[in-house]
Amino acid sequence: MKKKLAALAGAVALLASAPVASAATSGATPGDVEASGLSSCPSTYACFWVDSGYRGTMGKVSGDNDNYMNLRNSSGCTRYPGTWNDCISSIANRGTQCTVYFFTNANGGGRWHSLSRGDEVADFATGYNDPAFNDAISSNRWCR
Numbered sequence: 001m002k003k004k005l006a007a008l009a010g011a012v013a014l015l016a017s018a019p020v021a022s023a024a025t026s027g028a029t030p031g032d033v034e035a036s037g038l039s040s041c042p043s044t045y046a047c048f049w050v051d052s053g054y055r056g057t058m059g060k061v062s063g064d065n066d067n068y069m070n071l072r073n074s075s076g077c078t079r080y081p082g083t084w085n086d087c088i089s090s091i092a093n094r095g096t097q098c099t100v101y102f103f104t105n106a107n108g109g110g111r112w113h114s115l116s117r118g119d120e121v122a123d124f125a126t127g128y129n130d131p132a133f134n135d136a137i138s139s140n141r142w143c144r
Helices: 002-017
Strands: 046-051 055-061 090-093 100-103 112-115 139-142
Touching: 090 112
Parallel strands: none
Antiparallel strands: 046 055, 046 090, 100 112, 100 139
């Protein structure tokens, strides 16, 4: 019995110390979350969805990301399969401190769209009347 308890305690300790995969991290390697709806965007993140109206697979970032080709996306986007590059139709900023800027090119290049804390765009064609950003976002940066 002592051996079983010791083995169980060891397994629990191992699990507790193992790194937990997160659907989003700062930097260039966040993944996606099979979630839908604006309410699924947690505090401290900028969130984005493959479909307008905050529908479909949701991704989230908490830091600067210079190239969305590096952000894993399992939604089946067709232009760059497996990535978030040019695959975003709605966005929300649930950050705690500042504006997030979304860019049409990698490394913060091209056109940009700013999104203040607490703001969101359900559909670029109707929300901000900026359809050029639909399926065109390639990087993001937060204010300093």
